[in-house]
Amino acid sequence: MRTSAAQPHGLPNRHPLQTTQVDEPMRDYVQPIGRKLARHYGFHPFPGRKDPGVVQAYIRHYTQPDQTVLDVFGGGGVTAREALILRRRAIVMDINPVAELVTRASVLPVDLEKLDSAFQTIAREVAERILAIDEMPAAEIERTLGEYDLSFLSGEIHTLIRRGAARGIRHLIDLHDPRQLLGLLLLRDAIRAEADDRIRLMLRVAFSHTLKYATRMFKAKRTGYWAGDSSVFLHFAYVVPETLSYKNVWLIFEHVFANVRKGKAEAQRLIGDFYQEGETFSFIRGSALNLQQELAARGLPANEFADYCITDPPYAEVIQYPLLFSIWYAWLDVEAPALEQDLTVPTRSESARREGISEEFVRKLTASIGAISRALRTGGWLTLFYQHSNLSYWKAIVEGAGEYDLRYVNLVPQPQNVKSFAQVKHPFKAIAGTLMLNLRKLPASVHEAIYGRPENRILFPSLHKFAELELQRVIVEYLGAPTDVIAYHVIPALLNPNLVSGKVQEAVDLIELIREQDLEPLGAEHVPNGEKDLWMLKPGVEIDPALDFYDRLRYHLFAFLRRQKEATQLELHATASEMIASEPHRMQTKLFELAPLLSEFAELQDGNWHYSPEARRRAVQMRLLLARSSADELRPVFFQADTALLPLRMQGLSELSSRYSQAVDRPLSGEYRTLQNLLVAVLTTIRDRFSSQLTSVSAIGPLAEGIVDLRNLELEDLSLGLISHSSIEDAVQLETTLAKEVFGRVFLNSGIMFTGLVRPLEHSSWLRTGNHITLLGQE
Ligand SMILES: C[S@@+](CC[C@H](N)C(=O)[O-])C[C@H]1O[C@@H](n2cnc3c(N)ncnc32)[C@H](O)[C@@H]1O
Known part of the structure; x- marks a missing residue:
């Protein structure tokens, strides 16, 4: 058994795998807030500053107050500042004396x-x-x-x-x-x-x-x-x-x-008296490659002391800071770091860099990841900001980390500006936006016990097949998809660790295909569509039956009407029936309504349906909004409520939550879709039944209006929000209503074996009106 050395900063000894550690990684992107903050953008123009909202959300997720957060490429000091604001201890390192100056200045109390x-x-x-x-x-x-x-x-x-x-x-x-x-x-x-x-x-x-x-x-x-x-x-x-x-x-x-x-005033107000040099804050000027030596030289524990590390390594071959730094070094009269240690200095000439990655750089980067791993407690997480269009770096990190007991758990694309991300201007640079890599320090056996063996989780015969299905899903969901939407969805999906383990090169090759806009080998065809390009499925391609039935039916009708331009109700019913007849599970047709599906891309005139690109555009925008928005804006509202909170007990809810989080990793599985639909129904019920009783429905309301990505909504948030503003009677009534109307047969009969499907009758129009909830097709 390991005996821990004295803990830094007077922290009590703890079992290496602490009970406060979370098993769940961050899964969705965070609403950036930085531009508004004086402490961040107004303070100093240090290059590469990361959004404080993002840094805060990660620190909050992975740590508790008083725990220790490490950043070995500290830069302008965002980690130090936000950690102290959140009452976490910060140990920050950087090789650059200007980074030290700026970081210290931003956290020190000043009169x-x-x-x-x-x-x-x-x-x-x-x-x-x-x-x-x-x-x-x-x-x-x-x-x-x-x-x-x-x-x-x-x-x-x-x-x-x-x-x-x-x-x-x-x-x-x-x-x-x-x-x-x-x-x-x-x-x-x-x-x-x-x-x-x-x-x-x-x-x-x-x-x-x-x-x-x-x-x-x-x-x-x-x-x-x-x-x-x-x-x-x-x-x-x-x-x-x-x-x-x-x-x-x-x-x-x-x-x-x-x-x-x-x-300064802003940071000072928020940090208050939490700053204490050497206690809650330490800055180590030196190279991340020598983290352990530098810590030991200062009499600090060097191993297993950090609860969490969040860091943004320099990607020298993308952004070159050195000249800007040289100006600062000269004027501030500080010593420039040793060239061979400084990861911001490109190791090769510009032309050589264009050809590929430098082994030298990769070696240094993985060595610093090794140093971080030694510094982390077992079970601790490392989040890396990854911003490089060359995937070989990503490959190097993911594969290199394994050598040091750090295992890749997931990856979250993090747009810099969520609002404008919906219209990615340069689709194939989408990958060059920030990706958040979440890794965890765990022995292989524990990692497998929690996250499963990678080989067990690969549901697809090959990555090529997976890419094909992902592309299908996007094209079907978005009624044909432009290249930017495809890049946005398919590339991150291909970087999913469950899939790429051992197949990294294959993933890199497939992403290259997508970037080259060469989607035909994946079963898509390019069709003219006004100004924006559009990819549809090649005629005759059989749509994966794991995709949501309504989405497939809708796409089927869409492809038909897009070709015909106009069709009668009868013709459309015949087309739909043809598809339904080939379904493995027979649907109950009496509840079956075509109009809501058609209205997403067509208009009814004189009894006939006419294809309408305008209607399609509106519907697609709504979907994009749903897919890309975030519950983060609402979370603070819930957290701020200081009314005593009563836990809302709802039978099956925690099981739903855990099943749901497992299913999130398998977006193509039927269960994922079913659960997502179930959540929609829960929210819609709450909104419709309780809008008059609950103050917080103003917060909940928009969820059901489609402003929030349901995948981002944690059920704890939901119950917190409800209870903090309502009476017990309300809660009981809500519970009964939900139990009866939503979970009813689904939960009680089957102990969450989803034999039925819950969804609003009006399909995706629940986004706007969504007031009909119905249980369909119980087998
Ligand atoms: C991208 S910046 C980090 C910016 C930071 N995330 C922020 O928001 O302000 C990378 C930092 O790594 C530092 N750096 C480069 N080589 C290093 C090394 N070997 N050890 C420690 N820091 C290093 C650079 O001086 C730079 O400040």
Whole structure:
């Protein structure tokens, strides 16, 4: 038996597999919130910042207050900040001294009054002089600059600037307009004079923030100067725009300082007195590859101390930060990290990078994953932000992690901006959005006991077959699908660990097919459809019977009417009956209504149905909304309710919940669909029966309106929301109603053996009206 070393931060000894650990990974994406937060975007433009809402949701899911969160590629400090806000201990590492500066500055308590008066002092000292530079003759600027030692800016810029080199930019100093250069020097010296360490730290943050706007690489936006950015983030390459976006350095500093101050105030208010250096917060400057040595050197436990690690590794071959960092290193007078350790530095030339991945980089990345694994307690989770269009990296992580007892559990596509994601502009870059990889540190046997043996979970003879069926599902559900919708659904499905275990190369090849828009080998055909391309199933392809019956019927009718343009009720009934006759299970036709299906893509005129692309577009949008929305906006509402909570007891609910979460991994299975339909029915019942009694129906209501992805709705949320705002009588009544109307025969007869199907009569129109619930076809 292992005897644990002393725990860091005075934590009590615990069994390695703690009872607080969750077995369920995060499964759905999170609504990003970052843009609104001063503590995040206003504070410092550190490259690669991740959304704090996403980081918070993950920390909340995987840990309890007082547990320890680790981030070995800490960057701008989002993990440290959000962990402390959530009352978790944070151990953060980064090789970059600017990351240390920014992270410390954002969590340290600072006397804001002192900070304000320091700013006033600097303003008195240099504001006028810096503003006067704009009126100075060039010769005088040159002469004044001559009085400074500028050797700190003599560093040579290598091949990174693409078009800039032609504009005479060879050294760091060439990156500044002389007026801005002089302004920066005056400002730097004024800040150096500040005696209080913490206050000077804050001013240095504002100074490095100022540098973002005071180089030739900054490009203002037409919509507003401050909305501009450094070229590297606009173009993914260093480019020097032809015209300089000039603003006086004092005006920049003034603006930036106000934001830094606001961000600081916000973080400080939320962190409160939870920050304690060495207790709740430690920053380790060093390389993730040497995590254990660095911790030991500081007298900290090096192994099995972290409850959770969330980290965003640099993908050097995609975004190149080094030049931006070099500017900061030079001006802040800090030492650049050792090149061979710094994962932000590309290991090869740009042309070599285009050809494939660098083994060197992969080796370093997997070595840091090894270090994380040693730091994690057994049973702890690792979440990696994965942002690379080259899947070989993903393959390297997933396969490499296994060497260190970290096992890939699932993957969640995480759009940066959920609202606009519905119209992915560059479909085949969809994979380049962030993917959240969830891995867990478990011995193989325990992992298999919880998550099953990978080989048992592969339901398909081959990945090719799986891709074919997934493509079918998307085409059938969306009434023909454009390429972006296909990419959005099929690519992440192919990266599902249950499927790809041992078949990673096959998955990579299939994804390549999708990216090349070569979908014919998978059974689809391309049809013209106005401006947007559309993929349909090749005629004669037999639709997988595991797909929802109504979806298949609807698609069948859709394909028919799309060809015919117009048909009589009789013709449509004949088409439907033909399909139903070939069904393995006979349906009860008396409850069977075609109109709701047809109305999703057709209009009734003079007794005949006419194909309507407009109706199809509306219906598809509704489906996309449903598939991509999230319950996250509603969760806080539930959590905020501080009324004493009474658990809602509903027979079978927990079993439903666990069966459901198992079925989620098998989206093609009949059970998954059945359960999903059951959930729809539960929600609809609640909304319809209780809208007058329950205050929280305002929150629940939209769920049933289709604003929330049901897969994201946890049943605990549902009961919390209901109970916190209602009386026991309401709860009992609700329970009875649900038991009678929804679960009734399904649950009681069969102990959740789903022999029946629960669904609103109006099929998908429950999204809008959904007030009929009926039990269909009990066998
Ligand atoms: C993508 S950024 C992380 C950004 C962070 N998630 C945020 O939201 O602010 C990656 C970070 O890894 C750091 N880094 C690069 N090589 C490293 C190494 N060997 N060890 C530790 N950190 C390293 C870089 O300095 C950079 O700050």
